[in-house]
Amino acid sequence: MQNLKSTLTLFLSFFALITYAQEVTVLDADTGVPIDNIAIFNKDQSKSTITNVNGKSDLDAFARNEKITFKHISYEPYTTTKAQIYRRGNRVYLHLKTEELEEVVMSVSKWEQQKKHIPQKIETIDARNIAFANPQTSADLLQNSGKVFVQKSQLGGGSPMIRGFATNRILLSVDGVRMNNAIFRGGNLQNVISIDPFSIKKTEVTFGPGSVIYGSDAIGGVMNFYTQKPRFSFADSLVFSGKLDYRFASANNENTAHVDINIGKQDWASYTSFTFNHFDDLKMGEHGPESYLRNNYVVRENGEDVLITNNDPKKQVGSGYDQINFLQKFTYRPNSTWNYDLGLYYSETSNFPRYDRLIRPGRDGTGLRSAEWYYGPQKWFMGNFQITQKGKNKFYDGIKLTTAYQFFEESRHDRDFQGLELYSTEEKVDAVSVNLDFENKKIGDLHLYYGAEYVFNKVHSNGSMRNIETEATEETASRYPDGSTWQTLAGYVNGEYQLKPNFTLLSGVRYSQVWVDASFSNTHYSFPFDEADIVTGALTGSLGLSWFPRSDWQVTLNGSTGFRAPNIDDIGKIFDSEPGSVVVPNPDLEPEYAYNGELGLRKNFNDVLVLKGAAYYTYLVDALVRRNFTFNGETEIEYNGEPSNVQAIQNAAKAYVYGFEFGVEAFFNENLSLNSNLTLTEGIEEDDDGTDSPSRHAAPTFGDVHLIWQNQKLKADIFLNYNGEVSNDDLALSEQSKTYMYASDANGNPYSPSWYTLNFRSQYQITNALKATMSLENMTNQRYRMYSSGIAAPGTNLVLGIGYVF
Incomplete structure (x- = not known):
């Protein structure tokens, strides 16, 4: 009997120990690194403790269901109970404060x-x-x-x-x-x-x-x-964690499912992520230009293409697609000096329609020009292996070797209305890269970063035409010269010099050598050249400063140059750029260079109001642009059975781009804040003959305003998005011909109207492990298109999400 009592007492003591004796590990939510000096206390602060250098602390003093707060000057405070911490594997993750200056x-x-x-x-x-x-x-x-x-x-x-x-x-x-x-x-x-x-x-x-x-x-x-990194265990045992997510959006009946799993020990860890997306046809808004409506579409019935009236013109028939994404990462850390990381990435879409080509009117201005126009599955694979060493060395304090192989696959398929020939081109690219990067912090206040890079790309391209009735297939011209290569070898050095505690200089220089090699086949076109063999180099540099005249004022000034070497798309492409035009190869190209200046200001008013602004100016010379050209002395050739104006990429222009960017952050109290952004951009392209036109990629004025309320469980954001008008005079010449994409102004000319949307977004932490999100986008159901876009944006869109962490 006495033995039974002793056994029972021992069992109850052990039960009490595992129930109430508890050690917690506090980790950074983004990095998974332990955080020391975290204050842990109860409501009246009668009990308290702090975490050690390993992020650990004993919670014995606290009762099982007592509210416990974790607090640090750099992190958002977090309140929970000992019971909840136990259910989460004795781990607590803290988030950095959004206004943290030491980012x-x-x-x-x-x-x-x-x-x-x-x-x-x-x-x-x-x-x-x-x-x-x-x-x-x-x-x-x-x-x-x-x-x-x-x-x-x-x-x-x-x-x-x-x-x-x-x-x-x-x-x-x-x-x-x-x-x-x-x-x-x-x-x-x-x-x-x-x-x-x-x-x-x-x-x-x-x-x-x-x-x-x-x-x-x-x-x-x-x-x-x-991307996310695998998280190690900070104990001897194997740690298993993960997350499940589901999302639904009403505007395109989206269904998305996601799962990720992390397995970690002290010296190795694994992270696996998988996501599946299904997007149905997108539905546009109620109030806006009628020209955006999808009034009809093409179906094939009884061996013929038929133009069908769309029963719901706001539904953009032929826009939906599916996608999968997979990521697998492994990391191994044998000691505090070395780290080995392997990442495997894969993404694949289903066929997805190019919607802007499906809404083009026929050549006579009626009906639709294309019966089919879609991209084949877009595939991307990357294998990335990285070795990192940190520690004092004669020439560096850190070294990082990154090797990667990537595979890209894409294809295009189009068939005219009532046509039997489906034209297809398929492209694949093998890309190998090696980067060797060094960090050196030895020379007083001068921090040096230097390294080298080698990149090799090989392009595989073929073209075909298939008769959809007879299934007969024949080879046609490929989009690019098959077997062509692009490679670059470069070295760089970058230095950060802290002249004073409040004054930092950052400067760098890089030299890049680029080789482009392509052989052209005369099977389908009689090219006036056999190959393109380009060898070119570019020297680029930057010099900038960051100055704090006072602790609440920051001034930044930066000057830099950039370049883009011609690639296989520039020198060797054959494709229809727009109705009635075809782009042909041009092997006589040089790099384009950009010269940029930028001034930035930031003012902090007592951590309550932060104002930010930047002004920049970029001058682009020898700009690679698409312009009229001749092919074997001809200004027009036949492409896919259609007489087409000849164009080519040429070093034929200069460009001037300048703009202003503004930002505001206001913190009214610990729960309520406001932030806003506004961007203004102007761009002009000037041809060699002195004529100029608006730049195609200069976005309209755009901005947003967010009013955010949050506490520990709920975060809510009501916000306004805004885009300014792009008048017909400000449309690039290449955009003015795309009348089917734009609204018409009072003179019947295409232009991009201004628009706004009013939106609401929220997130609620139901339990420590369960989180829900709900958004209502475009609440006033505006019908609009982003500038230069072929598809209209969603109308009123309800987005629901649920996430579970285990």
Whole structure:
């Protein structure tokens, strides 16, 4: 009996111990790194403790259901109970305060730097804000920031515009690897949708040239997407965690499902992410230009193309598509010095229609020109292996070797109304890159960053024509010269010198050598040349300063150059650029150069009101633009059975782009805040003959205003989005011919009207593990199109989301 009592006492003591004795680990929500000196206390502060250097603290003093607050000067306070902490595996994740001044960015040097020392404008979108905005794609993620303009030719797309530049003049980077390849074109791109917003940890958008670090293409800016990293366990045991998400949107009956799983030990960790998207045809708004309505569409019945009246003209028939995204990451950390990271990325869409081509009127001005016009599956794969070493060395304090292989696949398919020939082109690109980057912090107040890069692209391209009745197929001209290559070798050095505690200089220089090689087949066209063999180099540099005349004032001044070397799309493409025109190859091209100046101001009024502004001017010389051309002495040739005006990419213009950017942040109290952005851009292209015209990629004036209320459980945002008008006189010449995409002004000429939307967004933390979001976009049901876009934006759109963390 005595033994039974002793056993029972021991059992109850052990039960009490595991129930009430509890150690918590406090981690940064974005990095997963332990946080020390976190104050932990109850409501009346009669009990308190702090975390140690490993982010750990003992909670024995607190009762099981007692409210406990975690607080730190740099993090948002968080209140929970010991019971809830136990259910979450004894881990608490804290978020950095949004107004935290010591923000770290990686875009400018590829290593961590204090944002306040950077003279360039950089905007950061973190995982918390991404989750709150709950975007459908990464293109929408950028647009929701209020600082990037996004054009859409179809629902399955999104082409960002930064400071009057777009497509192959801005650079995409994923985890330090450039995504731009040899066939990135001057026309609108949709590659950004291959990046899954659910897997993004942080996005950094650098405004202005970034060629010192990133080389060719980084003229208008750089968009760096950093995906989630596997999280280690800070205990001996294996730690398993994950997240489930579901989202629905009414405007296109979106159904999205996402799951991610993290497995971690002290020296290795794995992160897996999978997302499936289904988007139905998009429905536009009620109030706006009637010319945007989809009044009819084409179906094939009994072997003939038939023009069908659309029963719901607001439904943009032929715009829906599906997509999957997969990410697998492994990391191994044998000690505090070395880190090995492997990332495997895959994205694939279904066929997705190019909506702006499906609404073009027929050649006689009636009906529709195309029965079919769609992109085949857009596929992207990347394998990225990175080795990082940190520690004192004679020549560096940190070294990072990044090797990557990427595979891109895209195709285009079009058939005229009542035509039997379906024309197709298919492109594949193999891309290999090696980056070696060094960080050195040894020379007093001078921090050096230097490195080298090699990139190799090989393009595979073929063309075909299939008779849809007989199924007979024949080879046709490919879009690009098959087997062509583009490669670059570069070295750079970048230095950050802290002249005074309040004055920092940042300067860098890079030299890039570029080789382009393409052989042209005369099977379908009699080219006046056999090959393009371009060898060219570019020297770029930057010099900027960040000055705090007072602790609440910041002044930044930056001058930089950028360049873009011609790629395979520039020198070797054959395609129909617009009705009645065809672009032909041109092997005699040189790089285009940009010269940029920028002034920025930031004023903080007692952490209650923050005003920000920037003015910039960019001058582009030897601009690569599409202009009229001759082919074998002819100004017109036959393309896909149609007489077409000949054009080519040429170094035939200069461009002037300037603008102003304004931002306001106001913190009324700990719950209520306001932020607003306004961007004004003007751009002019001037041809060699002295004629000028508005720049195609200079976005209209755009801005937003957000009024945000939040506490620990609820966050709500009511906001206004605004776009200014682009009159007919301010439309680029290439846009004026696309009358089917624009509204008509009082004189019957195409123009892009101004528009606004009123929106509401909310997020509620139901439990520590369960979170719900609800948004009502375009509440007044406006019918509008983003400038230069072929598809109308959503009408009133209810977006619902639910997320569960385990």
